[in-house]
Amino acid sequence: MVEPTGKMRLSLTVNREPADALVDGYKTLLEVLREDLRLTGTKHGCELGECGACAVLLDGEPVLSCLVLGVECEGRRVTTVEGLQDSAELHPLQDVFADLGASQCGYCTPGILITAKALLDRELNPTRDQIKEALSGNLCRCTGYLQIIEAVEEGAARLAARRLVAEAPQTKETLAAPKLAQHDARAKEAPL
Amino acid sequence: MTTPRSNGVIGVARRRVDGRAKVTGQTRFADDLTLPRMLHCKLLRSSVPHARIVRIDTSKAAAHPGVHLVLTGETFPIAYGVLPVSHDEHALCRETVRFVGDPVAAVIARDEATAAAAVDLIEVEYESLRTYASPEDSLAHPEPRIHDYGDVGNVHKAVSLQFGDVDAAISGADHVFDDVFFFEGSTHLPIEQHATVATKDPDGKLVVWSSTQTPHYLHRALAKALQMPAAHIRVIATPNGGGFGGKSDPFNHEVVVARAALLLDRPVKICLTREEVFYCHRGRHPVLMRFRTGVTKDGQITGVDLQTLLDGGAYGSYGVASTFYTGALQTVTYNIPAYRFRGCRVFTNKPPCGPKRGHGTPQGRFGQEVQLDRIAERLQRDPAELRLQIIAPPNSLTANFLRLGTIGLTECVNRVVASSGWKDKFRKLPLGRGVGLACSSYLSGAGLPINWNDLPHSGVQLKLDRSGGVTAFCGATEIGQGSDDVLVGCVAEVLGIDPFDIRAVTGDTDLTPVDLGSYSSRVTLMMGNAAIEAAMRARDLLARAVSCKLEIPVERVTFQRRRVFDADVPERGVTFQEAVCMAEARFGTIGTTGSYTPPKSPAKFKGGGVGPSPTYSYTAAVVAVEVDPETGWLVVPKVWIAHDIGRSLNPTLVRGQVEGSVYMGLGEALMEEQAFRRLPPRLSSALVHKFPSLLEYKSPTFLEMPEVHTDLIESMDPAGPFGAKEVGQGPLLPIMPALANAVYDAVGVRIDEIPVTPEKILKALQLKAAGRPARVGPAGFPGNVPWPEPLMVTPPWEGGDGRASNEPVRKSTRKADAGVEATAGVRS
Numbered sequence A: 001m002v003e004p005t006g007k008m009r010l011s012l013t014v015n016r017e018p019a020d021a022l023v024d025g026y027k028t029l030l031e032v033l034r035e036d037l038r039l040t041g042t043k044h045g046c047e048l049g050e051c052g053a054c055a056v057l058l059d060g061e062p063v064l065s066c067l068v069l070g071v072e073c074e075g076r077r078v079t080t081v082e083g084l085q086d087s088a089e090l091h092p093l094q095d096v097f098a099d100l101g102a103s104q105c106g107y108c109t110p111g112i113l114i115t116a117k118a119l120l121d122r123e124l125n126p127t128r129d130q131i132k133e134a135l136s137g138n139l140c141r142c143t144g145y146l147q148i149i150e151a152v153e154e155g156a157a158r159l160a161a162r163r164l165v166a167e168a169p170q171t172k173e174t175l176a177a178p179k180l181a182q183h184d185a186r187a188k189e190a191p192l
Numbered sequence B: 001m002t003t004p005r006s007n008g009v010i011g012v013a014r015r016r017v018d019g020r021a022k023v024t025g026q027t028r029f030a031d032d033l034t035l036p037r038m039l040h041c042k043l044l045r046s047s048v049p050h051a052r053i054v055r056i057d058t059s060k061a062a063a064h065p066g067v068h069l070v071l072t073g074e075t076f077p078i079a080y081g082v083l084p085v086s087h088d089e090h091a092l093c094r095e096t097v098r099f100v101g102d103p104v105a106a107v108i109a110r111d112e113a114t115a116a117a118a119v120d121l122i123e124v125e126y127e128s129l130r131t132y133a134s135p136e137d138s139l140a141h142p143e144p145r146i147h148d149y150g151d152v153g154n155v156h157k158a159v160s161l162q163f164g165d166v167d168a169a170i171s172g173a174d175h176v177f178d179d180v181f182f183f184e185g186s187t188h189l190p191i192e193q194h195a196t197v198a199t200k201d202p203d204g205k206l207v208v209w210s211s212t213q214t215p216h217y218l219h220r221a222l223a224k225a226l227q228m229p230a231a232h233i234r235v236i237a238t239p240n241g242g243g244f245g246g247k248s249d250p251f252n253h254e255v256v257v258a259r260a261a262l263l264l265d266r267p268v269k270i271c272l273t274r275e276e277v278f279y280c281h282r283g284r285h286p287v288l289m290r291f292r293t294g295v296t297k298d299g300q301i302t303g304v305d306l307q308t309l310l311d312g313g314a315y316g317s318y319g320v321a322s323t324f325y326t327g328a329l330q331t332v333t334y335n336i337p338a339y340r341f342r343g344c345r346v347f348t349n350k351p352p353c354g355p356k357r358g359h360g361t362p363q364g365r366f367g368q369e370v371q372l373d374r375i376a377e378r379l380q381r382d383p384a385e386l387r388l389q390i391i392a393p394p395n396s397l398t399a400n401f402l403r404l405g406t407i408g409l410t411e412c413v414n415r416v417v418a419s420s421g422w423k424d425k426f427r428k429l430p431l432g433r434g435v436g437l438a439c440s441s442y443l444s445g446a447g448l449p450i451n452w453n454d455l456p457h458s459g460v461q462l463k464l465d466r467s468g469g470v471t472a473f474c475g476a477t478e479i480g481q482g483s484d485d486v487l488v489g490c491v492a493e494v495l496g497i498d499p500f501d502i503r504a505v506t507g508d509t510d511l512t513p514v515d516l517g518s519y520s521s522r523v524t525l526m527m528g529n530a531a532i533e534a535a536m537r538a539r540d541l542l543a544r545a546v547s548c549k550l551e552i553p554v555e556r557v558t559f560q561r562r563r564v565f566d567a568d569v570p571e572r573g574v575t576f577q578e579a580v581c582m583a584e585a586r587f588g589t590i591g592t593t594g595s596y597t598p599p600k601s602p603a604k605f606k607g608g609g610v611g612p613s614p615t616y617s618y619t620a621a622v623v624a625v626e627v628d629p630e631t632g633w634l635v636v637p638k639v640w641i642a643h644d645i646g647r648s649l650n651p652t653l654v655r656g657q658v659e660g661s662v663y664m665g666l667g668e669a670l671m672e673e674q675a676f677r678r679l680p681p682r683l684s685s686a687l688v689h690k691f692p693s694l695l696e697y698k699s700p701t702f703l704e705m706p707e708v709h710t711d712l713i714e715s716m717d718p719a720g721p722f723g724a725k726e727v728g729q730g731p732l733l734p735i736m737p738a739l740a741n742a743v744y745d746a747v748g749v750r751i752d753e754i755p756v757t758p759e760k761i762l763k764a765l766q767l768k769a770a771g772r773p774a775r776v777g778p779a780g781f782p783g784n785v786p787w788p789e790p791l792m793v794t795p796p797w798e799g800g801d802g803r804a805s806n807e808p809v810r811k812s813t814r815k816a817d818a819g820v821e822a823t824a825g826v827r828s
Helices: A029-036 A092-099 A109-122 A128-135 A146-167 A172-176 A182-189 B019-023 B059-063 B112-119 B135-140 B166-171 B215-225 B252-264 B274-280 B319-328 B361-378 B383-390 B409-420 B483-495 B523-550 B576-587 B651-670 B735-747 B758-769 B813-817
Strands: A008-014 A017-023 A055-058 A061-064 A077-079 B039-045 B051-057 B067-072 B103-109 B123-128 B155-163 B175-183 B195-200 B206-210 B233-237 B268-271 B287-295 B301-311 B339-346 B433-443 B458-464 B470-474 B502-506 B557-560 B563-566 B573-575 B591-596 B616-627 B634-644 B676-678 B687-689 B707-713 B791-793
Touching: A017 A029, A029 A055, A055 A109, A061 A109, A092 A109, A092 A146, A092 B019, A109 A128, A109 A146, A109 B019, A128 A146, A146 B651, B039 B112, B039 B252, B039 B274, B051 B103, B059 B067, B059 B112, B067 B112, B067 B252, B103 B112, B103 B252, B135 B301, B135 B339, B155 B319, B166 B287, B166 B301, B175 B361, B195 B252, B206 B215, B206 B252, B215 B233, B215 B252, B252 B268, B274 B687, B287 B361, B301 B319, B301 B361, B319 B339, B319 B361, B361 B383, B361 B433, B361 B735, B383 B409, B383 B433, B409 B433, B409 B616, B409 B634, B409 B707, B433 B735, B458 B523, B458 B576, B470 B483, B470 B523, B483 B502, B483 B523, B523 B557, B523 B563, B523 B573, B523 B576, B523 B591, B563 B576, B573 B576, B616 B735, B634 B651, B634 B735, B651 B707, B651 B735, B735 B758
Parallel strands: A008 A077, B039 B268, B155 B791, B206 B233, B301 B339, B470 B502, B634 B707
Antiparallel strands: A008 A017, A055 A061, A055 A077, B039 B103, B051 B123, B067 B103, B155 B339, B175 B287, B195 B206, B195 B268, B287 B301, B433 B616, B458 B470, B458 B591, B557 B563, B563 B573, B616 B634, B676 B687
16 A cells, blocks of 8 residues: 555564564565564675575565565565574574584575575475575575585474474473473573 | 693584574674664765766755765875775775776765665766776886876886795706796675664764774774774674675775764765675785796705786785785795795776785695696606695794794695595596695784784783673674684683673774784684683682682682682582682772784894794695586586694584685686676776676585585694684685696696686697697786896895895884785685
């Protein structure tokens, strides 16, 4: 809806919460997220769809938010890096990226995490080639990519373990079993 | 420095201290900052490569709705630059533009779109000057000059140094090798585009947040360019989204928004577009080089005569240092008894070159290592064995008076030979498959400062809190390499506490003591040593307080697992927090400092300031290639690399640096080119970047990155913190020559220039098929370089004292040296 100011009213769901904004019609989803909704976790490296830094999930599918107009997203679901966590604990991919050196400067990281999540959403146990293919549109200048690939593999394994736990009958043993998010626990308690 | 025994932090693979912020998107990069009433800046950049500015009319832009301020060069009378010898930049051009992209005017408006629209309304009339597109061009035409300073004509700097009787050494050799190589320029390509926010703080002082690797140099440049007391300027280096050397210069856009914020008393932000980042550049110099090397029949080098010609682009940047670096480290790797180095940097009308990862040394490394491959072949020697025989001796002085520390290169070579199966592969693989080997060395921090003084290069302050928490303050800048993690790790290790108990405050000129910046692979060694010193002093205070309480000798007080206790009776002790309180009760507020100043260099000759380092890292690599003999198509399936890290502080991060270096080296070896072209006359004849976009400037993706086998060699260097050396740059250096050598092993053609592309391989294969020399590379080295008389320095083993015998006596060593000593490249 165009307002008298020339701006447009936009209502969408961002990270499972309703969001409303008055935005300029020319703004990309990237700009709406960063500038109007102040979600600066999503990055930009080119604004031309060349680097993958701005990847977000739009209705569950990875898109480059610099190539989508904000007003195209009316009523749609957007997931950014800020929405990867669904509790106080990090998403397993976030955990393994932090632990295994998959993030150095951290600038390409949000886009890669989002793209990797989209891969794991559709492919529980991806091969190395599938991971490379899925992430081939995301540039990283720091890592040389290898620690990222290993982190995605480990993330897939942890998600699989988490699913097993969730699907298994809830006994004392299974509740105590998983070593998930151990580093966050370490951060809290620092058991030296 | 004595350091306590391992506390389980150093040497252990850990999550980096800033890891959580990065994976949650909470790291605040410069462009993530928004302030109330913030305005936005856009620059008008020159559309012509070399011209006098006849007239600028900004009236329409100034009248455009939403525009708050329009600035031109009139507002910026003071020149600045990173090296004291080349303060040749103005924030906005005043009389002359020197490359397409040189900023001419700035618009500050309510938003970016308004600023961009107003920029288009500025009218500039130019009077064209001759455009210099290549170094040969600049050498041939001294007039008109691009700058009114420099050695002569359009030569920015020509240097000549001679160590021993190199001509006799080469003419007396059994074999003389004379080869010419070319290394194309490449750019850093950080994924984060440069951004800066400036504002006047509530007290009226200037605050600048910027994606800079060198807040201290930006601080100095702002003070000069704005003519303000540095004490009234606060520079905060935001975490850099990749640097690699590309954010090491003080930039015009930083000066512009700082001035604008002061004039408007409002926050002003600029974020460069990707195209602007390509034109900012300050990256790898294109270098043409000629190596004349004498070798005995058993493979010993008798002497090396090296000439390099650097295409500097339009400004000085770090270029004088870059020039020296093309010839500084050859002797650090191999035993070279006599050496002459001549280097020349010329100005051209292209974006300025500067420090990129490896700063000036990858080019010369490429030539030397490819030539060694030729030498081994002529002498029918295995290239690995040949190198093992000529590795420089540890703890020695080189011909050019560089003091070497530990050298783990023999171990590195042996490891890659073993891990790659070198002996079963070299010259034994079928046509189209090959392996190549190369070695390298790199600084662990430049031994001399850019701005000559006797001050420490790095300072750390610690504040110990009654809570048991510790805050570590240091000017070092987190650019992704993990400097915050090194700082915290060193302090945690000494104090026996968890890294999570420590808060790092870094890269803030108001709050943190100076660290010279994240360049020249200096941070781990220099900041690490300063951090250990500060932590040892804090430890000493706590130990004294606890020894009184426990009534034991202070030597028995031990720090581990957040406890401070009696080593002989471990159950007798207090918590770390109680120890801090005891110390505070006894000594008052607990704060300590540590500093690091590199040892004095024995090189006393002019130009000897570039190359010294507290110690050097070493690397060996084997690269495998598969080349299609029909098409020249080239892929790299695997790389084996061994790096002498001294000591691995956090192995996860060290591995990341090695693999990231291999990646960036492969990008340069295979595809990356910062190349330019002239537009046709009907389109102004401008000299423009061939492909200023991330898509067309080819860089390796997930799909091109090969498997990498990494070995870390721990030589425990006494100069390093816990024995550590650098890792951010050295591992890049052997990749390009190892790849070129592997192509020769695979299909028998020599590609003597970087990048090694399928087109070049195909051309060489066609030459080979025609019975002509199977080589693609530069034809020769120009004979019209105005070399100065070399400074003659007698090598140490001939009784030299590190001075030149023919150097005019300098009135003040300090003054003459200013700015020549310098720095190096960088990383992430």
